[in-house]
Amino acid sequence: MSTSFLSLKGRKLAITEVIIIIALALVPLFVTFPYRVNIFLSWEGAYRISSGQIPYKDFGTPLGYGYWLIPALFFKLLGPQLITLVKAQVFINIMAGLAFRSILKSVGTAPGVRLLSVLVFVLSYSFSNFWPWYNHTVIVFELVGMSFLLKGILSDNNRGRYTWMGAAALFIFLSLFTKQDGGGMALMLCLALLAYDSIVTRRWWNVPVFVAMFTVIALIFIVPLMPGFAYWFNHGQPPHNSRLAINDFTDEILGSSNWIKGYVVLVIVCIVAKVKDWKTWMQQRRDVLFALLTIGMLGEAAIFQVTSYTPPDNNIFFHSFAFAFIATYLCDLLQIKINQFKPLLAATLLVLFWWSGAWWKYIGRFTDRLFPVQEAAAGNDPNRENVVSKRNYLLSVDSTDVPVSNWIFSNLKVFHKIYMPAATVQGIDRVLALPVVKEKQGDIKVLNMTELTPLAVAMPYKLETGADYPMWYHLGVGMFNRQLAAFKEKVQQHHYDLILFEYAPTLNNFYPFALRAELKQHYHQVDSFLAPRRPTDAIIEVYVKP
Structure with a gap:
């Protein structure tokens, strides 16, 4: 098969990836929404900043203001309607998808695996996020920062390397300046990747340069906000408290977290099955970086589900990283030609089946009309049997509840x-x-x-x-x-x-x-x-x- 044909095929898959990211991100622009629990926080922060107010000077918040930067910009451009937040989230979701795709390109995943992984990422993580929320934005900034960091680590040009690392330091700081737990773990993961690469390449300046860049950016953001910042920003000092206990972690991670633990086992099995010479493998930078990144994201997800426990699916970004890694190794070990049309189509259908919950709720509205459910008959109607099924075997006793179908x-x-x-x-x-x-x-x-x-x-x-x-x-x-x-x-x-x-x-x-x-x-x-x-x-x- 000619190189030009392979290149053309790769470009088509790349275009398909971008279309998937953008097309699914745009869906919220064509629907209406119920008022979202806690969306008041996204609105007011964006409104205050877009109106010229300065965090920690004009209002206090235990979070950094990275969370509101993009919504505030959209308020400035499009006006402070609630629906503008949805439009801001469309942009955030596109940014997240492109950042994830860039990460996979940097670590050298095959085009077919990359397309499938992007589909998993969008369906599992982005598609359900219609509104800006700090527990999502913190991960998006981390993904952008990580994508820049990997470009810098793998660059052979010193000027390019430090430019990418500077961009990474900015977005990792914004991640920390959005939420302390996710941003702190993002910083530690970046340092781990840099430390490994410094050992392998003998580029000892990479870690101190990155730390210096991060520190300078932090000072530029924080110093003008003092002294209010020192009181409000939650890092455990009074009147704040950590709100965490060791039992919270052990109960959640050891008592449940079955997906995460299962992925860890599969990742380790894949590495052990493929690696024949550990010393040689440790010199294969892309492979090791990919492994460290995957295990790091799984570990971060395990901790994040405890430190950021509401809503309960904040940490499901781990699915796409684990899938990309495991699929890469399985395709290699089993010699699956995933870049060819038939295997890729079959795998795509399997992914759509796996994450059918993300798209079926929309199609289900039409099937409900085509195949209406028989309603339960009144108990005193002698001409009809009372129907008891999965949909009505429990009777609601909450007389105050107002179904969303009755909202206006x-x-x-x-x-x-x-x-x-x-x-x-x-x-x-x-x-x-x-x-x-x-x-x-x-x-x-x-x-x-x-x-x-x-x-x-x-x-x-x-x-x-x-x-x-x-x-x-x-x-x-x-x-x-x-x-x-x-x-x-x-x-x-x-x-x-x-x-x-x-x-x-x-x-x-x-x-x-x-x-x-x-x-x-x-x-x-x-x-x-x-x-x-x-x-x-x-x-x-x-x-x-x-």
Whole structure:
């Protein structure tokens, strides 16, 4: 087979990979969405930064602000609607897919394996992420940084090597500056890869140069934010705490984590089966880097599921790395010609079957219409048998639940294409119709301790600022006792014209319970309605000055 034909075939597969990444990332642009739990945090951070506010100067957050950089840019370009966050996530997903593909190219995976691995990555990790969230963005920045680092490590040109390493240091810092756990592990994995390569190539300056670049970038970002940064950024100092225990790791990793442990076993088996001379293999840089990277990502996923436990699928990026490594070794050991059409098509169908849960929920909507399920008949209907099946053998006893199928859209521009419970939409309309809102429009003092942060635009009102002002109000996580005392004092002094407070009794101080007691004593409650979350077990209470 000619070299030109192989090159043409490789280009076609490369184009297919990019099409897969972009096409599946664009899907969210064509659908509508229910209001997402915790999306208030993505919105407010992006809105504050896009409005010119400076983190740790105008508001405090235990996270770095890397999480909000891309959403803030999109707010600046497209406006602060909730749906703009979805558009920002489209860009983030494309960036993630291209970074993962670049990593596989650097470690020398075969084009067929790379295409399959990209498909696994998109279906398992990107396709379900429609909204920006810090536990996802931290990994995306890590992937971009890792892709640059591998280009630098494998470059034979000194200037090119250090340019790529500088770009890697920037994105690994942004990963750390998005979330400390994922970013910290990304930094350690980079240092491990650099250390191995320095030993093999005798390029002893690679590690200190990378550390120096990372340090300089960190100082450029952090020094202008002091002293507020030292209080807010969560690295275990009071009033923060680690919120971790050794039992959390042992219970999660040894007690479950079956996918991760299974992959580790398979990775080790593949290496042992292929390697005949360990000394020679250790000099094959791409192979060893690929192995270190895969094992490192599996280890990171095992830890990440404990340190970032909500939502529970934050760490599923490990599937694509493990698949790429195992498929590479199996195709070589079993002499599968994965770059040829028939084997590649068969493998693609198997991958689509494996991750059918990612795409079937969309196709399932049509099959449900074609093959409607027989509904359960009323028990007193003598002409019909009562039907009990998998879909209805459990009866819901929650009388407050509002199925998403009954949610509706708001007419407010900031909530465009986002649907919520009818009670929430109607409650928002009643709030906007309050006399105090109409009389003091634009100058009203509002404390909005709810998930409806976009009301800052809809009402509108000015967000409070200050180095000691928390951006979100989860006691012990996003704010602490010092901030709670300040809010209590403001409530006692009737500082606010309007207060919206979300009471979520099943969530531990998601909004501080102690402040609700002060509101009951010092303010007058005029309304309440459902919060926009599933399950619908939280209410938003509306308070005005007495």
